Amino acid sequence: MFGKDLPGKAVILLGLLLGAPALQAATHVATASFGKTPDGTAVDIYTLTEGRFEARIMTYGGILVSLRVPDRQGKTDDVVLGYDSLDGYIANNSPYFGALIGRYGNRIAHGTFTLEGKTHTLPKNDGDNTLHGGTRGFDKVVWSGQPIKDGVELTYVSPDGDQGFPGRLTVVVRYTLSRGALRIEYSATTDKNTVLNLTNHSYFNLAGQGNGDILSHQLQIFGSRFTPVDSTLIPTGELRPVENTPFNFRTSHAIGERINADDEQIRYGRGYDHNWVLDHAEGQLGQAAEVYEPSSKRTLRVLTDQPGVQFYTGNFLDGTITGKGGKVYRKRSAFCLETQHFPDSPNHPNFPSTELKPGEKYHSVTLFEFGTATR
Numbered sequence: 001m002f003g004k005d006l007p008g009k010a011v012i013l014l015g016l017l018l019g020a021p022a023l024q025a026a027t028h029v030a031t032a033s034f035g036k037t038p039d040g041t042a043v044d045i046y047t048l049t050e051g052r053f054e055a056r057i058m059t060y061g062g063i064l065v066s067l068r069v070p071d072r073q074g075k076t077d078d079v080v081l082g083y084d085s086l087d088g089y090i091a092n093n094s095p096y097f098g099a100l101i102g103r104y105g106n107r108i109a110h111g112t113f114t115l116e117g118k119t120h121t122l123p124k125n126d127g128d129n130t131l132h133g134g135t136r137g138f139d140k141v142v143w144s145g146q147p148i149k150d151g152v153e154l155t156y157v158s159p160d161g162d163q164g165f166p167g168r169l170t171v172v173v174r175y176t177l178s179r180g181a182l183r184i185e186y187s188a189t190t191d192k193n194t195v196l197n198l199t200n201h202s203y204f205n206l207a208g209q210g211n212g213d214i215l216s217h218q219l220q221i222f223g224s225r226f227t228p229v230d231s232t233l234i235p236t237g238e239l240r241p242v243e244n245t246p247f248n249f250r251t252s253h254a255i256g257e258r259i260n261a262d263d264e265q266i267r268y269g270r271g272y273d274h275n276w277v278l279d280h281a282e283g284q285l286g287q288a289a290e291v292y293e294p295s296s297k298r299t300l301r302v303l304t305d306q307p308g309v310q311f312y313t314g315n316f317l318d319g320t321i322t323g324k325g326g327k328v329y330r331k332r333s334a335f336c337l338e339t340q341h342f343p344d345s346p347n348h349p350n351f352p353s354t355e356l357k358p359g360e361k362y363h364s365v366t367l368f369e370f371g372t373a374t375r
């Protein structure tokens with residue numbers, strides 16, 4: 001859509017033009033209290049500031065609460081949906097706004113999988129399926145936080161049997177902000193064979209959170225195939241070419257262009273709610289997606305070493321949530337690009353494996369790189 005490193009260059013150029021030498025300076029990290037959960041556990045919030053960029057992350061759910069990013073004119077806006085206070089996240093049963101997702105991002109069919117001949121049963125929290133780790137996933141626990149260079153490190157120890165998953169799992173997530181990019185680095189170890197699929201569930205609107213729908217955002221996804229689903233959004237197992245379908249974002253298209261197409265997969269998703277098979281080699285950092293918002297000229301580039309990305313267009317938002325600054329979140333007022341292994345992989349031997357064994361280290365990196373386009 002634009003030159004490989006144009007967004008980065010555009011940011012630096014814009015920074016120089018606006019006389020913002022702080023853009024290259026170290027990121028400032030501040031810690032503050034963000035309240036308590038109903039059981040009295042203290043929650044902290046970390047503010048990462050780098051020039052005009054600012055990310056706020058709290059220890060409840062490891063949630064990215066806000067992300068301020070400059071537009072073409074240098075005006076900053078918060079580009080992620082969420083709530084103003086901790087109570088909002090707890091009381092409103094948030095649809096995973098900004099949260100860390102674990103142990104298993106997206107769905108596991110019928111809340112069950114078999115590992116080494118043993119069947120594991122998980123709580124069903126999405127019809128007959130398990131979604132985003134069960135009823136109390138990593139989005140609903142308090143992580144322990146500590147400031148690190150350019151960011152924050154969050155740690156959570158999930159006990160053996162947590163939400164039905166085997167093994168005591170130690171998870172470390174590092175959020176860092178540098179050169180206009182938010183980097184999320186995930187690591188984990190286990191003491192028993194288990195499955196794991198970690199992601200972040202931020203809802204983006206590059207025109208600013210609450211500022212209308214995302215249908216005119218231009219999107220490119222670097223994936224030639226996707227994993228079609230059944231009516232409950234469980235993959236059928238097929239890896240289907242995107243060619244000649246509304247899922248072909250190999251070149252840039254407006255998100256809204258084909259979102260209401262007469263297509264079974266679009267109907268099942270109520271829009272886009274699907275996993276793309278990324279073209280880059282698994283385990284190597286490669287491009288997942290690029291997004292451009294015409295009014296602000298903001299750009300977002302997503303890079304990951306994961307084999308897939310879930311592109312979700314906020315189809316379940318329905319105007320019943322009032323979020324930050326009193327903004328009402330209507331259908332398709334945001335999009336998610338959840339870097340991940342494919343949904344329901346533990347039940348699909350042909351999908352890349354999500355198994356983690358004792359002695360192995362799970363390690364994964366995703367980058368959300370912001371810029372502005374010159375056109």
Ligand code: GLA
Pocket residue numbers: 095096106131233273310312316336338
């Ligand atoms: C994921 C799922 C969607 C939806 C959202 C949260 O993206 O694929 O179907 O459940 O999370 O609302």
